[in-house]
Amino acid sequence: MPSHRCPVVTLMLVLFTLLCAPALQAQDTPKVEVGIQVTALKLGDFKLAVPDLGGSQRGVGGRVTVNLSDHISVEGEFNTFPNDFRITIPQITNLVRRDITRDRVDQFLLGVKLGGRSEHWGIFGKLRPGYVRSVLQDQTTGNTNTSLNTLFRTTSGFALDVGGVLEFYPSHHTMLRFDLGDTIIRYETKLQSGTTSTKFVNHNLQVSAGFGLRF
Secondary structure (H helix, E strand, O other): OOOOOHHHHHHHHHHHHHHHHHHOOOOOOOOEEEEEEEEEEEOOOOOOOOOOOOOEEEEEEEEEEEEOOOOEEEEEEEEEEOOOEEEEEEEOOOOEEEEEEEOOEEEEEEEEEEEEEOOOEEEEEEEEEEEEEOEEEEOOOOOOOHHHOOOEEEEEEEEEEEEEEEEEEEEOOEEEEEEEEEEEEEEEEEEOOOOOEEEEEEEEEEEEEEEEEEO
């Protein structure tokens, strides 16, 4: 199910970042940051008359950031969520059992980070368009009454990550980073026959924590 709170949280983070940024000023900010992170993405892509199946996907990833100044950075990030799943849902007094699967989810983002930093910490807003690859399928086959089967395939595509970033700098060349954001994803659902196509957009909460080196 879509998370309607994500846009509100995102707006609060961005406003807080803009208010705090002028008070922060770093000295000799490293130009390049390379980091790794663990991340959780709560997908809300199931548009089905079944219980909420948009569970949190847990994954790992990497990130490269180029600091153009103390306040503006350009960064690219890749995350992968390997926890494939399969679920069987009984329907119509068990005459039909729907087999729903999702394969690995991959995420690529490239965008900007705006804010401010001091010697030991920084706070930023982020706006990063990109792509999320995820495939959902109803693989229900072989039921007694095949006319009750629902065979579909949902794929994701364009994404936009909007949110806030909090960074701590234990030393000049190391950093800890925490992200909270709304990952907006565009989906398209088709029946296996290809005769029906439904397009929709969902808001998805994403939280990340990572470690990085600064050069």
